[in-house]
Amino acid sequence: MAKTQSGLDFEPERKPVDELDTADEPSSGHVRESSSEYEHDPSPERKQTELGSDDQSESESGSDSGLVLELVLIRHGHTLWNKERRYLGSTDLALLPESRAELAALRQQPELAGGFWRVYCSDMRRCRETLDLIAPALMHNAIYDSRLREMSFGSWEGHTYEQLQHLPQYRSWIDDPAAVTPPGGEAWSAFTGRVEHFVSGLLQAAAAAPGLKNGSHAGPLRVLVVTHGGIIRQLLARTMEGCSFRDTAAPPPGTAATVRLQLQGGQWRLTSGYPAP
Numbered sequence: 001m002a003k004t005q006s007g008l009d010f011e012p013e014r015k016p017v018d019e020l021d022t023a024d025e026p027s028s029g030h031v032r033e034s035s036s037e038y039e040h041d042p043s044p045e046r047k048q049t050e051l052g053s054d055d056q057s058e059s060e061s062g063s064d065s066g067l068v069l070e071l072v073l074i075r076h077g078h079t080l081w082n083k084e085r086r087y088l089g090s091t092d093l094a095l096l097p098e099s100r101a102e103l104a105a106l107r108q109q110p111e112l113a114g115g116f117w118r119v120y121c122s123d124m125r126r127c128r129e130t131l132d133l134i135a136p137a138l139m140h141n142a143i144y145d146s147r148l149r150e151m152s153f154g155s156w157e158g159h160t161y162e163q164l165q166h167l168p169q170y171r172s173w174i175d176d177p178a179a180v181t182p183p184g185g186e187a188w189s190a191f192t193g194r195v196e197h198f199v200s201g202l203l204q205a206a207a208a209a210p211g212l213k214n215g216s217h218a219g220p221l222r223v224l225v226v227t228h229g230g231i232i233r234q235l236l237a238r239t240m241e242g243c244s245f246r247d248t249a250a251p252p253p254g255t256a257a258t259v260r261l262q263l264q265g266g267q268w269r270l271t272s273g274y275p276a277p
Helices: 099-107 125-134 168-175 188-207 229-239
Strands: 003-006 009-012 032-034 068-075 118-122 143-145 221-227 256-264 267-272
Touching: 068 125, 068 229, 099 125, 118 125, 118 188, 125 221, 188 221, 188 229, 188 256, 188 267, 221 229, 229 256
Parallel strands: 032 143, 068 221, 118 143, 118 221
Antiparallel strands: 003 009, 068 256, 256 267
8 A cells, every 4th residue: 555754744545634643642731621512513525615604694794804814723743653653642642852942943933923812722731832832921811622632543542554554444444534433533523523613613703703893903813723733634624615634734743824714794714724725
């Protein structure tokens, strides 16, 4: 079976999860925790540019054409399992010591300049540590959200592609993750469902933000999200027209992806993204 590689994450042939992490763990301290309870009805094939609520009235959206939401998506720094190219989902690993240097460089990037309306962070340790290194002043107001955790790979956690490639169930999962669940792991519908729940809630809150409605907020409404490779890919698929998870790519560990959405006629529409549409 042919295998391609991109950065430090392995990408098996026809891999739907090629940019998912290979090592994570939640950290101790926290400020605010978001509930992990949600309902979902994932629709992978939906058009991704129209992101509004179906029941939103025209009166609510009559003067929203200038509202812009900017999502700065940060992938956590390298862990040992990233370096060793092992599947890392629900396992709670710390960052490698050398990740501090790469994250110090990220701290100087323009994406982190200026303020943020909201800051979200996966409650896994590698993401908490990443946020602490790139923007320690934001730790206190961050929302630590379990919906932003990487997908759980069950008994495949900690294994490499080479160790799994001959397992029939693994091969079937690579070909169709919606139909096959890793043993002891997370179903694809649960993974995409929690991402959908997060995005929908965020967009509804942004559309109702007082500063946007009364015109007192200058510039885009900026949101920082520190999370995992698989979550970033699904977020991109959710916001980019005609894209599925397979069509997207996560930024390398310790780097950022930025997308901008504009509210038009009650619908959030992508205006720029990573990679550019």
